[in-house]
Amino acid sequence: MPAPEEPAVPGNPPGAAAVPAREAAAPVDDQDHAPAPSPGHEPGRHPGHLPGHETGHALGRGPVRAQVRRAEPAPGREAFPGREADSEKQNMNTTGRGPSGSAVIQGAQMTHPGPGVIPGLEPPNPPGPASPAGRHEAVPPTVPSPVESKVPSTGMSPTGMGAAGMGAAGGLGAATGNTSGGEDDPDESIPEGTVPDETLPQGAAAGEIVPGAPAEGAASAGSAVLGGAVLQPQLDAFLAAHEDELIAFRRDLHMHPELGYAEHRTTRKLAERLRAAGLKPVILPKGTGLFCDIGPEDGGTVALRADIDALPLQDEKEDAPYRSTVPGVAHACGHDVHTAMVLGAGLFLAQQAEAGLLPGRVRLLFQPAEETPGGALDVMAAGGIVGVDRAFALHCDPRIEVGQLGLRTGPITAACDKVYVKVTGPGGHTARPHLTADLVYALAKIVTELPSALSRRVDPRSSLSLVWGRVSAGSVANAIPDDGIAEGTVRCLDDEAWHRAPEMMKALLQSVAAAYDVEASLEYVRGVPPTVNEATSVQMFRDAAAQVIDEDGVVPTPQSLGGEDFGWYLESIPGALARLGVRTPGSPGEYDLHRGDFDVDERCLAVGVRVLSATALTALWEGGRPGDTETTIEGAALA
Incomplete structure (x- = not known):
């Protein structure tokens, strides 16, 4: 069944050039490995958001316009509870909660992996007769007992x-x-x-x-x-x-x-x-x-x-x-x-x-x-x-x-957020990149430099990662486009790093974009926090x-x-x-x-x-x- 289109996400810069349509996001994945779907089957996608939640205010100045939809952190929660016995990890800073955001949460769908069939099943005994009062319709007449x-x-x-x-x-x-x-x-x-x-x-x-x-x-x-x-x-x-x-x-x-x-x-x-x-x-x-x-x-x-x-x-x-x-x-x-x-x-x-x-x-x-x-x-x-x-x-x-x-x-599961980066600048002929903003090159720098730079801003035990799932710019070989996009996910196992991630990514994006004289906007969509077992x-x-x-x-x-x-x-x-x-x-x-x-x-x-x-x-x-x-x-x- 064809997937419905995902509603437009607010907050794109006014007057910005059009970019390829974003694909509807898939649900949040629930495992740490993602095998390929079954042969011949392309899973559907289910767009959605958190109804009733408003878009967060824009953050940042200069060439980067960042829109972050985030939650107010609950007070008093440590980053890695239950790890006191691990002396190697006792020196980790777990007191900070990161900057508090005034905006509320918007939902996001993340990508989810898939499962397997269980062979070799045999029949159990049938259920007993229904009570005189009538049984709950757990199985309608069309359902085999x-x-x-x-x-x-x-x-x-x-x-x-x-x-x-x-x-x-x-x-x-x-x-x-x-x-x-x-x-x-x-x-x-x-x-x-x-x-x-x-x-x-x-x-x-x-x-x-x-x-x-x-x-x-x-x-x-x-x-x-x-x-x-x-x-x-x-x-x-x-x-x-x-x-x-x-x-x-x-x-x-x-x-x-x-x-x-x-x-x-x-x-x-x-x-x-x-x-x-x-x-x-x-x-x-x-x-x-x-x-x-x-x-x-x-x-x-x-x-x-x-x-x-x-x-x-x-x-x-x-x-x-x-x-x-x-x-x-x-x-x-x-x-x-x-x-x-x-x-x-x-x-x-x-x-x-x-x-x-x-x-x-x-x-x-x-x-x-x-x-x-x-x-x-x-x-x-x-x-x-x-x-x-x-x-x-x-x-x-x-x-x-x-x-x-x-x-x-x-931590047993990770925080999962989605990020959308849009880069704009004057395009032109590939023979004269010095007269344009070489946008594809700038976008490539953003895609390759942000993941490593972001991971260096937090304790490595937080497992903060930025992975791109979609990059798109231009349509012909000899023309520098005037816009491009990169979309990906941010995941981590630590509350403090999760709450700091939007500000860190905004600053890094601004730094790279300024070096190549392009403008970049960041839309950071909160998904879920890490699940930290007490x-x-x-x-x-x-x-x-x-x-x-x-x-x-x-x-x-x-x-x-x-x-x-x-x-x-x-x-x-x-x-x-x-x-x-x-x-x-x-x-x-x-x-x-x-x-x-x-x-x-x-x-x-x-x-x-x-x-x-x-x-x-x-x-x-x-x-x-x-x-x-x-x-x-x-x-x-x-x-």
Whole structure:
């Protein structure tokens, strides 16, 4: 399907000569390597921006006109948290935050790599009969039931994969009926422009979110839940009843993928299932995405986040009965899996809360538009992290095997920004370059000198890089053009370097342009900040995983220079993002995200539910409320 044109970007110099049209940008990539797309397939592109955010003011004087769209940095965050034990890195300056910008964020789409198909899948047992009350429409009549799926059996232990496995009978549980008739309740949506209350999520009245106080003596009873001997059988029983339902729910989302800010069906399905469980989801103001609270308020609050949007790619899985039914749109980054896992963890934790065993509050964040990006900012602007003490998320990783969890303290994904440089000057004949501004030569100097000069202005451990993706000037061999462009991405792992990058690049561009008597304008488009995992939150992931998956299942994961907008949450509150293995053990071939043939070993759903549930309980019992952490949304309500 042809990609829509990207809207014109404001801020080009008045009267400037036309340059070749900029191609629509692709989504932010989420891995540190980018294999080529599948043969014969050219991924679509999805233009977008952060709706409601204004363009930043122009920066700079002289020949360079720079337009920087940036965020006000959250106060008090160190550049490399969790690295105190590394004596070699203790001398790094992490106190500066860079110049504060007065402009707000505009969104950008970045380039994203792609994934692999998982072969050798075998069928699980079919789900049990629907309840008399009617089942949730996780799989419409056109969807093959899970009996047609191809989930392998590898002989993993119940500890590693869950005793429920794929052999659970009965499967779908009782409270799965549709209750809303496909419409969202008006009183559970947040009106546009409403200022969030400081104690309750926006749009919720007192008592509306919390589904009941804990039973008397819940703290003493609940403390035993953290012991693997108690938590494991509870999770086993839950997954025996619900694992097939979660697989069917994931497949339904996979068949009906929706792009960022268009996830209306996905949001409706989530709201229906949460209401059926007795919960009160709150729809975000723009109509897609929601958050939902579980448990009492008085023990701290932990958030579990899932992104729900799909990619503008064609689903190329020829033999999967649940392949996308939407041309040119596919869940090729695993967001359908993320959504089903957080839903499953929420349903399990709701059972714990009803039994008085939840020692605090868990907030489920079903976030729209991660790929655009921008959805995290909308969640924050709607009050989604007000009162939240820690946030956790899992992301599918087809490089590691199902049953494994990849952890890393400190930066795990990079900041990703886009830059657009336009160079102008009097053109002329190539026989007389001394009578013109030799614009192509000047543009070549900018393209070759800026990346190395920029990297020399920051600590090398920040991994700041400028890589060009498009350079264009002129149309014939014997004429010097009067304009040219260069477009690329800036990535880094350090907050301080990220906030300084626009000013540094503007100064360097001005220096090179002045030497060749050309004018240059810089448009610097903010994407996402680096995702920096806090050490305590990573340890909570590790402690939880030790209870519910095999001890060897926790593996180190490398830093990625891809982007992930979960970093916006961690600008304000501590938390961690972990990598969830989705690759069938022993399967050959290359696997990656953002490819039309991407799929997962569906046993990862049970692993994800176990890890997220145990992590939420661990965080609440070990102290989900750090005393030195800001839990407001100062600087976040940017819309």
